[in-house]
Amino acid sequence: MAFRTFRPRTRVTRVGFSAWARxxxxxxxRSFFACRPSASRQKRTHHSERAPARGSPLFVxxxxxxxxxxSESERVAQVAAPPRQSWDLGIGHEIDRSLxxxxxxxxxxxxxxxxxxxxxxxxxxxVKVMRPHRVQEDRVMDGFEREIxxxxxxxxxxxxxxLRWSAASPRPYMVLEYVTAQTVAGHLESIGEVSIPxxxxxxxxxxxxxxxMHSKHVLHLDVKPDNVTMGDPPxxxxxxxxxxxxxxxxxxxxxxxxxxxxxxxFMHGEVTPQSDLFGMGATLYEALSGMRPFSEGDxxxxxxxxxxxxxxxxxxxxxxxxxxxxxxxxxxxTCLARDPARRPASALETAMAIQTVLESLGTEELxxxxxxxxxxx
Numbered sequence: 607m608a609f610r611t612f613r614p615r616t617r618v619t620r621v622g623f624s625a626w627a628r629x630x631x632x633x634x635x636r637s638f639f640a641c642r643p644s645a646s647r648q649k650r651t652h653h654s655e656r657a658p659a660r661g662s663p664l665f666v667x668x669x670x671x672x673x674x675x676x677s678e679s680e681r682v683a684q685v686a687a688p689p690r691q692s693w694d695l696g697i698g699h700e701i702d703r704s705l706x707x708x709x710x711x712x713x714x715x716x717x718x719x720x721x722x723x724x725x726x727x728x729x730x731x732x733v734k735v736m737r738p739h740r741v742q743e744d745r746v747m748d749g750f751e752r753e754i755x756x757x758x759x760x761x762x763x764x765x766x767x768x769l770r771w772s773a774a775s776p777r778p779y780m781v782l783e784y785v786t787a788q789t790v791a792g793h794l795e796s797i798g799e800v801s802i803p804x805x806x807x808x809x810x811x812x813x814x815x816x817x818x819m820h821s822k823h824v825l826h827l828d829v830k831p832d833n834v835t836m837g838d839p840p841x842x843x844x845x846x847x848x849x850x851x852x853x854x855x856x857x858x859x860x861x862x863x864x865x866x867x868x869x870x871x872f873m874h875g876e877v878t879p880q881s882d883l884f885g886m887g888a889t890l891y892e893a894l895s896g897m898r899p900f901s902e903g904d905x906x907x908x909x910x911x912x913x914x915x916x917x918x919x920x921x922x923x924x925x926x927x928x929x930x931x932x933x934x935x936x937x938x939x940t941c942l943a944r945d946p947a948r949r950p951a952s953a954l955e956t957a958m959a960i961q962t963v964l965e966s967l968g969t970e971e972l973x974x975x976x977x978x979x980x981x982x983x
Contacts, residue, residue, distance in 0.1 A: 666754075666757075666758040666768055666769070666770060666771065667770045667771075668754065668758075668770055668771035668772055668773070669771070669772040669773060669774045670773050670774075689738075689739035690738045690739055691737055691738070691739050692718060692737065692738070693718060693735060693737075693738060693777065695707045695718075695720065695735075697709060701720065701722060701733055701735060701777060701779060702772070702774075702777065702779075703725075704724060704725045704726045705722045705723070705724055705725070705731075705733055705779075705781070706722055706723045706725070707720050707721075707722050708720070708721045708722055708723055708730065709721045711732060713734075713737075714846075715737075716736065716737060716740050716746055716749070716846070717734040717735060717736055717737060717846075718734075718735050718737060719732060719733065719734050719735075720732070720733045720735065721733075721784060724769075724781060726770070727769060727770075727781075729784075730784045731769060731781045731782065731783065731784050732781075732782045732783065732784045732785070733779050733780070733781050733782070734779060734780050734782065735777050735778070735779045736750060736777065736778045736779065738776070738777075741775070741776065741777075741778065747773070747778070749846065750773065750778055750780075751773070752848075752850075753780070753845050753846055753848065754768065754771050754773075754780060755850075756824055756845050756848045756850060757780070757845045757848075758771075759822065760818070760819065760822060760824065760845075762814075762815050762818045762819075763839050764811045764812065764814055764815035764818075764839050764840060764841060764842060765815050765818070765819070765841065765842050766782055766783055766785060766841045766842065766843045766844075767782065767783045768780060768781070768782055769781045769782060769783060785835050785837070785841050785843070786837070787835040787836050787837025787840070787841070788835065788836050788837070789831060789832050789833070789834060789835050789836070789843075790808070790831035790832075790834045790835070790836065790889060790892070790893050791830075791831035791832045793836050793893075794831065794892065794893070794896060798896060799893065799894060799895065799896045799928075800836075800893040800894060802894065802930055802931070802934070802967070803964065803967055804836075805890060805893050805894050806934065806960050806961075806963055806964040806967070807964065808834070808836070808840050808890075808893065809886070809890050809956075809957070809960045810957045810960050810961055810964065811839060811840050812829070812834055812840065812842055812886060812889075813886060813953040813954070813956050813957035813960070814953075814954075814957055815842045816829070816842070816879070816882050816883070816886065816953040817952065817953040817954045817957065819848075819882075820879040820882070820952070820953060823850055823851050823852060824848055824849070824850055824851070825848060825849045825851055825855065825877060825878075825879065825881065825882060826842065826845070826847070826848055826882050826885070827847040827848060827849060827861065827862055827871065827877060827881065827882065827885075828844060828846070828847045828848075828862050828863060828866075828885070829842070829866065829882055829885030829886050829888075829889055830863050830865070830866040830885060830888070830889055831889050831892055831893065832863075834889055847861050847862060849877070851877075851878075854876035854877070854878050855876060855877050855878075856874075856875075856876050857871065857874050857875070857876075857877060858874065859874065860872045860874065862885075864903055864905050864913070864914060865888070865898055865900065865902065865903075866884075866885045866888045866889065867884075867885070867914065867916070868880075868881050868884035868885070868916070868944075868946065869914070869916060869917050869944055870946060872910070872913075872914050872917075873910065873917070878946060879952065879953065880946040880947075880949040880950075881946065882953070883941045883949050883950055883953060883956060884941060884942060884943075884946075884949065886941060886953075886956070887899075887937075887938050887939070887940075887941025887942040887949075888900075888941075888942060890938050890941075891921065891924065891938050891942065894924065894928060894930065894938070895924060895927045895928055897927070899916075899921035899922075899942055900915045900916045900919055900921060901915045901919065902915075903915050916944070917944075920944075921939065921942050923935065923939065924938060924939065931963050931966065931967075933959065933962060933963050933966075934960065934963045937950070937956060937959045937960055937963070941956065
């Protein structure tokens, strides 16, 4: 019998839905719309997409990087010196003259993430700063520019917003809205499983965001509990792996988070919108049950089935773990199908199915769809 990764099961505290629903994304600061780049700022560079015109609501101000010319002695010195992996910025340090660090929010292999005060936008923000040893890597800079190109043309109440950016040396960064709400992963650690009504509401809004992204020909490719926030409205975070598409996308290497990737994503197959639905299904499964749908793999293993158990393993049916509406279980388990053709046809179709579950619970005071969003059945 395969071992499964369990999270501690703790009592779920009652959520004040009325207070939770009163807040609106529309009440959040919009000062970034008034921001205008100075005359000294350079023209934006693009990855493959045309930038929104100045004055457009999707225009995001930024500073492009200058060409880097290094002498032979500088290249030799870079090889000889041990790579510096962190900027070591503490509270009160400046990222640049417009950004002052308030605290650290963690990071990954390519970026450090800080909570900072933005002197231009006059609000708290989250800043992704490229790590110093990655600045000279063309592949990382290309990914940085691709993420900016994608994030700057996405505008949805359930997607984290890119406010501005700079690719200028020595610290390329992007400024994002600071979301105070816990992630689903944080909620599971500190409180426990997400209640069924709240999980339905969360699922509908995240699927609304995915439907919007797919309609703009963008795949997220890293939907997981760490990238989905609670709160009102919940947000889908992190576009660092997002890919523009006009049809099935053939991956050249494995990218994503192992426990939440569909088989086609780590087998270098063709990823489609159904790949994002797999990640959404895995996130809802864990949110509802407190456990991951698949056992933990060994990413260092040569054998793919050992590294990624979802290649050969089926998730335990949710009804064997918790008591939940049959339709909700069917939606989540269908999203986790190994074959993309057996998953739901679209994010919108999946959201409408969960909406039916939510209506059957009699929670009429909960509004699943963001204000202004038109949903066609």
